[in-house]
Amino acid sequence: MEQITNTILMVRPVAFRMNEQTAVNNYFQEDLKDEDVNERAQKEFDDFVSKLRKVGVNVIVVDDKPEDDTPDSIFPNNWVSFHQNGNIGLYPMFAVNRRKERRMEYFARLEEEGFKIKNVIDYTGAEEDDVFLEGTGSLLLDRVNRKAYCALSPRADEDLLIEFCEDFEFTPVIFNxxxxxxGKRKAIYHTNVMMCLAEDFAVICLESIDNGKERKNVLKHLKEDGKEVIKITEAQMHEFAGNMLQVKGAFDKKYLVMSSRAHKSLTDEQVKNIEKHCEILSSDLDVIETCGGGSARCMMAEVFLPKA
Structure with missing residues (x-):
């Protein structure tokens, strides 16, 4: 089993804007009220893809369809996950207008690229019961140690998480x-906003886990698996410093990918601790972060499927 991959699926936006349906519980979103917001997001997207490809990351870009009016299609990791045994997870989405993002033709594109798909395990029927689990936004997967870290929220249901863990053979690590x-404490909408899991380390906002017992349990799991714990503050989390992803570039060189905003928020010591393990690759995603309420990690769906 591998924790990180060289292949990423990304969806180029065509109708990007602040999604009014997700803003109800994504407190990171703001409306820029800017007519050229989609064009600006496309430029950020293209520059980001270019930086990833430059270091040898295999980025498969697919295009969104304008007629579907899917403002959040730039964040595919919420509706799909790809696994080394050839299985795909398909997830139920909180926002009705995000459900159209699930496109089977993307799977055909992966098969064209030489990847093998065995089964699609489909949880989307849970939407009828208003039950959600938004992919690797909700699920932080330790693929090597077979653990699924999950912060419960309106978009991450505990029973469905347990069902996923049974199907994919993960142990759930559940917390709030x-x-x-x-002035109120409200659930963070996705686990991957407050936590990043790399091969040998984890970046985590422990301040956001209010319950001491839950905090200790998360730390226990990370430490027993030999992860160095790099703590970030809640203020840094708001700069998307938890929304990072480790990937492999050319010659298996490792990179921790994040936005420029997240990178700027890190202290010298945090940067030094990360750079002990891998190089940092950052890109300006200001418009995408401001309107979309998601950052670099949300934009990348990792492909772990076997080659045919």
Missing amino acids: ANQDVD
């Missing part, structure tokens, strides 16, 4: 993570 919103 909150952020300050107008």
